[in-house]
Amino acid sequence: MGKNSFEDQNFADTSTFSEDFDYKGNGTPEPPPNDENARPRILLMGLRRSGKSSISKVVFQKMSPNETLFLETSNKIVKENIRNSAFVDFELWDLPGQTDFFDPNSDADIMFGLRGSLIFVIDAQDDYIEALNKLHSTVTKAYKINPNIKFEVFIHKIDGLTEDNKIETQRDIHQRAMDDLSDSGFDQLQLNFHLTSIYDHSIFEAFSKVVQRLMIYLPFIENLLNLLITNSAIEKAFLFDVVSKMYIATDSTPVDMQSYELCCDMIDVVIDISWIYGVKDDNASSAYDDYSSSVIKLNNGTVLFLREVGHYLAVVCILREENFDRRGIITYNVLCFRNAIQQLFELMNKKSNPEIK
Numbered sequence: 001m002g003k004n005s006f007e008d009q010n011f012a013d014t015s016t017f018s019e020d021f022d023y024k025g026n027g028t029p030e031p032p033p034n035d036e037n038a039r040p041r042i043l044l045m046g047l048r049r050s051g052k053s054s055i056s057k058v059v060f061q062k063m064s065p066n067e068t069l070f071l072e073t074s075n076k077i078v079k080e081n082i083r084n085s086a087f088v089d090f091e092l093w094d095l096p097g098q099t100d101f102f103d104p105n106s107d108a109d110i111m112f113g114l115r116g117s118l119i120f121v122i123d124a125q126d127d128y129i130e131a132l133n134k135l136h137s138t139v140t141k142a143y144k145i146n147p148n149i150k151f152e153v154f155i156h157k158i159d160g161l162t163e164d165n166k167i168e169t170q171r172d173i174h175q176r177a178m179d180d181l182s183d184s185g186f187d188q189l190q191l192n193f194h195l196t197s198i199y200d201h202s203i204f205e206a207f208s209k210v211v212q213r214l215m216i217y218l219p220f221i222e223n224l225l226n227l228l229i230t231n232s233a234i235e236k237a238f239l240f241d242v243v244s245k246m247y248i249a250t251d252s253t254p255v256d257m258q259s260y261e262l263c264c265d266m267i268d269v270v271i272d273i274s275w276i277y278g279v280k281d282d283n284a285s286s287a288y289d290d291y292s293s294s295v296i297k298l299n300n301g302t303v304l305f306l307r308e309v310g311h312y313l314a315v316v317c318i319l320r321e322e323n324f325d326r327r328g329i330i331t332y333n334v335l336c337f338r339n340a341i342q343q344l345f346e347l348m349n350k351k352s353n354p355e356i357k
């Protein structure tokens with residue numbers, strides 16, 4: 001594989017995109033009511049005790065999975081502002097299991113009216129027929145109000161199932177949900193299914209995908225990561241939101257859970273070492289900052305390379321040890337990637353504050 005300078009390729013330069021850069025994930029412009037610059041909203045819905053609050057607390061508040069055993073049932077909507085980094089910036093609404101959207105007093109129009117995603121959580125360890133009925137009534141109601149909303153189904157608590165059972169449960173839930181939609185004339189409604197558990201990385205991976213579907217600049221960042229890996233002989237590269245450890249984007253090679261977990265562990269190690277041994281700047285809460293970087297060599301001939309590329313945004317790469325001999329080129333290419341991301345931030349800022357010149 002050639003090790004060229006990443007900057008030789010014009011893609012590293014966001015100026016190749018016009019000011020009104022308007023790329024959508026599916027290549028088609030989305031009609032109103034969704035303003036693409038509006039802050040997205042993610043709704044967590046599902047029956048009582050399906051695991052909604054646990055998901056929110058484990059992913060965004062660092063609660064340990066075992067502590068969720070003591071969570072009490074919620075009776076009101078819990079709204080949270082998630083502002084971790086430039087790309088992880090949305091409202092998260094955790095809705096109580098008993099919410100009834102057919103009640104004329106419910107604010108379904110307000111709830112579903114904005115750009116965002118609806119995550120429906122199904123407890124896979126329980127009888128899921130009632131959950132499927134609720135899923136159907138919820139998504140069809142939301143779709144009528146806002147056809148642009150993205151629908152995600154978390155087949156949750158899979159830690160209690162055997163490997164065979166997981167596949168069979170996913171197949172059955174998928175089939176029944178799609179049949180119900182087709183029978184009522186909603187064939188065009190798309191549901192994305194994820195197998196999740198708070199006891200492993202699957203919940204972080206699933207949430208990463210939910211957030212990625214809401215990112216209008218995702219194809220651009222993926223393109224940059226593809227250029228980075230091909231020009232630096234890297235096997236796999238992820239752009240991470242360091243706070244939540246969700247990956248915001250990755251190159252186009254397939255994601256395997258082991259690589260993702262390895263990169264998550266590396267972030268933990270770097271943050272812990274920074275806290276314990278790092279020298280803080282005045283006023284800084286942690287020594288982990290925009291200049292942090294780290295290299296970890298594993299005893300199986302693999303190297304992990306981390307570099308902060310924005311505020312709490314880090315690129316984490318996996319590469320073979322023999323390809324790390326030209327470290328200078330890799331570091332240089334990662335810097336070019338960082339510059340391109342910084343230019344993207346400027347463009348995003350200009351779009352959200354048109355007065356900025």
Ligand SMILES: Nc1nc2c(ncn2[C@@H]2O[C@H](COP(=O)(O)OP(=O)(O)OP(=O)(O)O)[C@@H](O)[C@H]2O)c(=O)[nH]1
Nearest residue numbers: 049050051052053054068069073074097157197198
């Ligand atoms: N085994 C297992 N248990 C889970 C998982 N996620 C959540 N739970 C458990 O499920 C129970 C209910 O979780 P909650 O998060 O309170 O569920 P909820 O959907 O918010 O419930 P309501 O507030 O009643 O709507 C808790 O005892 C959690 O520990 C999971 O991935 N695996």
